[in-house]
Amino acid sequence: MPRVEGTTLPASRLEDEDMPAPDDALLLRMLHSMKLTRALEYRIERKLYRQGKIVGGVYVGRGQEAISVGAAVHIRRGEGEDRDDIVSPSHRDMAVFLMQGVPPERILAQYMGRSTGLTRGRDGNMHMGDLRHRIVAFISHLGDSIPVAAGCALTFAMRGTDQVSFCFFGEGATSRGDWHEGLNFAAVRRLPVVFICNNNQYAYSTHVSRQMRVGRVSDRAVGYGIPGETADGNDLLAVYGRVGRAVGRARRGEGPSLLEFVTFRMTGHSAHDDAGYVPKAEFEAWGRKDPIERLQSALLRRGLVDRPALAEMEARIESELDEAVAWAERQPYPEPEECLEGVYDEGGPGAGGGPQGESEAWR
Amino acid sequence: MALTTYVEAIRQGIWEEMESDQRVFILGEDVGIYGGAFKVTEGMLEKFGETRVIDTPISESAIVGAAIGAALLGMRPIAEMQFIDFISCAFDQITNFAAKNRYRWGAGVPMVIRGPSGGGVHGGPYHSQNPEMYFVHTPGLKVVAPATAYDAKGLIKAAIRDEDPVIYLEHKYLYRRIKEELPKEDYVVPIGVAAVRREGRDLAILTYGAMLYQALEAADVLAREEGVETEVVDLRSLLPLDKDAILNAAKKTGKVLVVHEDTRTGGIAGEIAAIINEEVFEYLDGPVLRVTAPDTPVPYSPPLEEFFLPNKDKILKAARQLAAY
Numbered sequence: 140m141p142r143v144e145g146t147t148l149p150a151s152r153l154e155d156e157d158m159p160a161p162d163d164a165l166l167l168r169m170l171h172s173m174k175l176t177r178a179l180e181y182r183i184e185r186k187l188y189r190q191g192k193i194v195g196g197v198y199v200g201r202g203q204e205a206i207s208v209g210a211a212v213h214i215r216r217g218e219g220e221d222r223d224d225i226v227s228p229s230h231r232d233m234a235v236f237l238m239q240g241v242p243p244e245r246i247l248a249q250y251m252g253r254s255t256g257l258t259r260g261r262d263g264n265m266h267m268g269d270l271r272h273r274i275v276a277f278i279s280h281l282g283d284s285i286p287v288a289a290g291c292a293l294t295f296a297m298r299g300t301d302q303v304s305f306c307f308f309g310e311g312a313t314s315r316g317d318w319h320e321g322l323n324f325a326a327v328r329r330l331p332v333v334f335i336c337n338n339n340q341y342a343y344s345t346h347v348s349r350q351m352r353v354g355r356v357s358d359r360a361v362g363y364g365i366p367g368e369t370a371d372g373n374d375l376l377a378v379y380g381r382v383g384r385a386v387g388r389a390r391r392g393e394g395p396s397l398l399e400f401v402t403f404r405m406t407g408h409s410a411h412d413d414a415g416y417v418p419k420a421e422f423e424a425w426g427r428k429d430p431i432e433r434l435q436s437a438l439l440r441r442g443l444v445d446r447p448a449l450a451e452m453e454a455r456i457e458s459e460l461d462e463a464v465a466w467a468e469r470q471p472y473p474e475p476e477e478c479l480e481g482v483y484d485e486g487g488p489g490a491g492g493g494p495q496g497e498s499e500a501w502r
Numbered sequence: 503m504a505l506t507t508y509v510e511a512i513r514q515g516i517w518e519e520m521e522s523d524q525r526v527f528i529l530g531e532d533v534g535i536y537g538g539a540f541k542v543t544e545g546m547l548e549k550f551g552e553t554r555v556i557d558t559p560i561s562e563s564a565i566v567g568a569a570i571g572a573a574l575l576g577m578r579p580i581a582e583m584q585f586i587d588f589i590s591c592a593f594d595q596i597t598n599f600a601a602k603n604r605y606r607w608g609a610g611v612p613m614v615i616r617g618p619s620g621g622g623v624h625g626g627p628y629h630s631q632n633p634e635m636y637f638v639h640t641p642g643l644k645v646v647a648p649a650t651a652y653d654a655k656g657l658i659k660a661a662i663r664d665e666d667p668v669i670y671l672e673h674k675y676l677y678r679r680i681k682e683e684l685p686k687e688d689y690v691v692p693i694g695v696a697a698v699r700r701e702g703r704d705l706a707i708l709t710y711g712a713m714l715y716q717a718l719e720a721a722d723v724l725a726r727e728e729g730v731e732t733e734v735v736d737l738r739s740l741l742p743l744d745k746d747a748i749l750n751a752a753k754k755t756g757k758v759l760v761v762h763e764d765t766r767t768g769g770i771a772g773e774i775a776a777i778i779n780e781e782v783f784e785y786l787d788g789p790v791l792r793v794t795a796p797d798t799p800v801p802y803s804p805p806l807e808e809f810f811l812p813n814k815d816k817i818l819k820a821a822r823q824l825a826a827y
Contacts, residue, residue, distance in 0.1 A: 225575065258607050268607045275574060276607045280598055286564040287599060290571020290579075297527065297553045297577070304571075317594065320564035327559055482605050482641050484665035 158380030159387075161212075163443055169212055169375060170438060171452060173204040173431050176234040178456050179243050182464060183250055188410045192468070193250045195263045200231030202373070202405030205430035206337050207234035207307065209378030213386045214239065214305055216273055221298065225291045226305040227275040227284040230265040231337060231404075235307070239272040243460060247467035254473040261481075281312035281342075285321030285334070292330035292395075301390040304332045310356050310399075311342025322397070326363040329394035333385045336397065337372065339404035344416045360397040372400030373430040402430075506684045509677035511651040512616075513542050515658035516580060518688065520550055523578060526662055529556035529565055530582030539584050540618055540677060562591035566615060570600050573613040578662055583617030586671060587631045600667040601642030614661045618674035619647075620712055620763055621811055625674075626802035632711075632764035632795075637669045638741045638773075644693055645741040647671040649714040651682045653738055656691030664693060675712045694739045696747035702731035705825055706751035708774060709761040710737040713812055717761050720817040730825050740770055745777060752778045756787035757824045761817055766794040788827030793820045 161169065180199040187193045200207065211234055216223045228235040236246060241257070249256030249267050257267035258276075268276025275291065277284060288306035295302040312318050313336065325332045336356045340347045353359060360367025366388070370377040378400055385396035403425035407414035414422075438444045506514065520526045527550075528543055534557040537544030547555040558565050562583065569579035583589045589596070596615065603609045621630035637643050644666055648654040654672065661668035699714060700721050707717045714736050721732035735751050737744065752758050758778055760771035775790035793812045801807050 220576075262606045266606065268609060270574065270609055275571070276603065276609070278598055278602075280594055283567065283594060283599055286561075286567020286595065287571040287574070289564065290568030290573075291575055292571070293556075293568050294572045294575040294577050297572075317563045317567065320559070320561035321567060323559055324561055324564035324568060328556075481608065483644075484604070484610055 159383035160376070161379055165212065166434075166438060166443065169208050169379070170431070170434055170444070171456075172208045172212075172234050172238055173375070173434065174453060175237055175243070175456050176204050176208070177201060177431060178453075178460055179237070179246065180233055182460055183247070184406070184410050187247070187250065187464070194252065197250070197410035198230045198265055198408070199406055200233060200337075202425060202429060203231055203337055203339055203402045204234055205375040205378050205434070206335065206372045206400045206402060207232040208238065209375045210305065210307070210333070210335050210382040211235045211238040212379065213382050214273070215302070216240070221300050222302065223273050224303045224305060225273045225275060227288040227291075227307065228265070228277060229284070229307040229309055229312070229337060230277055231309070231339070232307050233265070236267075236272070236274065239274055241269065241272050241274070242463070244463035244466040247463055248470045251467055251470070252472060253467060253470035254477075255470045259477065260473040280317075282308065282315030282318035282321070284308065285312075285318045286324060287321075288332055289321045289325040289330055292325060292332045293328065295331055296328065302331065303386055303389045304330070305335065306332055307335045307337060309342060310336055310338040310340070310347050311345065311350055313356050313359060314350055322359075322363050322365075322395070325395040326365045329392070331389035331392070332395040333382060333389055334395060334397045335382065336399040338399050338401045340401070341404050341408070341417065343408040343412070355399060357397055357399040363397075365395050365397060367397040367399070369399040369401060372402030373425075373428045373433060375430060375434045505681040506651050507678050508651045508654050508672070508680040509540060509542060511655035511684060512658050512672055513544065514684070515655040516542070516662070517546065517549070519578075519659055519662045520546070520554065523662075525576060525578040526580065527554040527556065527572075527577065528580045528582060529558050529569060531558055531560055531565075531584045533557060533582050538582065540674065543582070562588050563595050566592040566595040567599065569613045569615070570595060570603070570611055573611045574603070574609055578612055580614045580616060580662065583615065585625075585629050586617035586619035586633055587628045589615065589617065589633055593636065596637065596643070596667070596669070597640045601640045604666065605642055610665050611667050612665050614658070614668050614670050616658070616661075616670035616672060618677070619671040620673040620675055621800050621807060622675040622712060624802060624804060624807060625800070627799040630800035630807075632671075632762070634669075634671060634740050634764060635768055635770065638770060642666065643741060644668040644739070645671065646693055646739045647673070647711045648691070648738060649673070649676065649711055649736050651680055652684060653691050653697070655684060656689055657693065657738065659688075660690040660693050663690065668693065671711070673712045691738065694742040694744055696738055696744035697736045698733060698747070699736050700732065700734040702733035702755065704730045704732065704755060705757045705759065705821060706733040706735060706755040707759045707761055707817065707821065708735045708737060708748060708751060710740065711763060713761045713763050716812060716814045716817055719814045720821060723814070723818055724821055724825070728822070728825070730821070732821065743774070743777075748774055748777060749782050752782045753785045756785055757827065758786075758790045759793065759817070759820055759824055760790065761793045761812055763795055763812060765797050766792065767797050769794050788824050791820050791824050793817050
């Protein structure tokens with residue numbers, strides 16, 4: 140049987156390639172992003188939700204910040220439509236939104252169902268996107284983003300650019316057929332996608348051992364003939380380096396990679412879930428591996444930052460969030476009749492009706 | 503001038519749109535080298551190349567999902583379902599991703615999902631279905647079902663140019679049975695506009711797809727044998743429905759029969775009857791009647807499929823019952 144080039148490659152590791160390392164300024168920026176992410180989620184989960192100011196689901200990624208930050212920092216943006224990458228975050232990737240330039244106050248307005256949220260109240264929590272920020276919205280049906288992210292990459296390949304599609308998901312999503320279809324499609328066409336699995340070991344209450352028989356999500360790459368790799372998701376540098384390599388591969392036209400970062404969900408599935416099914420010892424063990432603490436200690440040891448600088452960074456974040464919360468609380472709810480708008484294109488530039496077709500005024 | 507078949511009209515429509523708009527591309531199973539199971543994409547690979555005519559794995563979710571991603575980034579994808587029956591595998595991507603993106607976050611998804619639907623060719627339960635109502639019930643989608651070669655071309659062009667996701671149901675029974683002379687110049691058939699195929703004042707038959715021809719034959723018999731003049735309306739679009747055309751037909755004739763090949767319960771006929779009831783009840787001289795397939799899967803064996811499908815005789819029976827009111 141004739142072999143088609145590129146379809147019989149065994150899955151390979153990326154270990155023979157050099158991993159990029161961040162410079163000092165970038166390290167500090169990433170530390171800031173992780174801290175901002177956690178602080179914003181703390182406000183949402185521990186304050187606004189408990190105060191009854193946020194209704195519906197609240198999902199946070201506490202303890203998992205290194206993954207979205209270490210990956211999202213590689214997303215190219217601000218250089219124009221034929222240069223900017225695209226990203227499909229999962230519901231525990233708050234950092235991606237912040238790093239793509241979505242202001243915290245807009246995220247808060249989104250959670251509060253206000254008219255200036257990213258979806259103008261049509262959807263809640265992390266179910267938001269904005270193509271101006273190059274973010275494709277997540278939907279509840281796990282794994283559905285994977286073929287869509289592949290389609291974004293297909294567009295880049297058709298146009299012959301070196302843009303990359305970033306796709307985040309949890310280990311639970313890898314049980315869905317859409318996940319496999321999307322991965323296979325991307326693999327067959329060697330599309331520039333970086334698939335990033337945030338393996339926090341629990342899908343709601345279901346432990347990974349009841350989710351899959353394979354020991355590692357990255358082992359699934361073998362079935363698709365693409366590189367797969369597993370690394371410590373609480374180690375920012377490990378994430379940064381591996382995603383950097385996979386992005387390089389994608390930009391060079393070498394196709395997709397599957398990266399798995401093992402971490403832990405330091406909360407329940409959502410704000411109403413006390414995670415009573417998780418053994419306390421696991422929280423304690425993973426609490427000691429907190430990604431922010433780890434990075435911070437390393438930076439302190441290296442003298443890149445000192446305690447007063449950290450305190451100042453935290454204080455700035457808190458005051459910024461004070462303002463953001465106050466702004467969001469001042470925002471109006473949508474008018475009830477807006478419920479009927481924007482199901483279809485209503486004409487005008489930017490395809491009217493939906494949030495993206497609105498004037499700049501509400502942004 | 504040469505006559506153009508229904509299937510060739512679809513091919514021409516796609517071809518011309520691909521020639522005039524670089525954003526248009528097609529993806530699906532066997533659409534490239536093979537030219538599509540029904541040859542809709544024949545010659546396109548040679549003409550447009552493999553970046554715009556994409557053979558995919560057997561993965562309907564990936565086909566539609568990839569089309570969504572491309573549409574979000576400004577492309578105009580046409581996703582082919584080899585048989586429309588397989589659209590069920592992509593149901594989630596269509597109903598939850600494609601249909602809701604604009605409403606949720608303002609990101610339009612201009613794409614077409616098309617494929618051969620309908621029975622009458624002994625395809626059995628998985629090659630003969632009429633899946634329209636799964637999608638008619640989904641806000642954010644549009645659903646069209648052309649019956650003529652002219653409409654097949656005009657509606658595929660309109661669907662490709664539309665800013666929203668369109669399900670384009672082509673009836674495989676009509677592929678090579680229907681042909682007509684098409685205009686040389688570019689034209690579109692607007693989505694959401696029905697066509698009156700036969701004028702009449704005594705009775706109206708509302709239908710679409712392959713059933714149009716059964717309805718027209720029945721109307722001829724009614725005129726010839728009973729002097730009953732039947733208006734025959736081809737809906738062409740099921741979502742959005744042309745409400746004006748439906749209400750006009752009801753007001754004009756006072757007697758409405760809805761005919762479709764899709765099964766009865768939850769079919770579009772029930773929706774049309776409700777619209778007429780709510781809005782022009784006072785014009786009616788009789789109940790809105792339905793001729794549809796029964797509530798079973800589409801069977802294979804010829805006598806079973808013939809029993810299943812509506813036809814001229816079943817339409818005549820219902821029309822005579824209605825005319826007697």
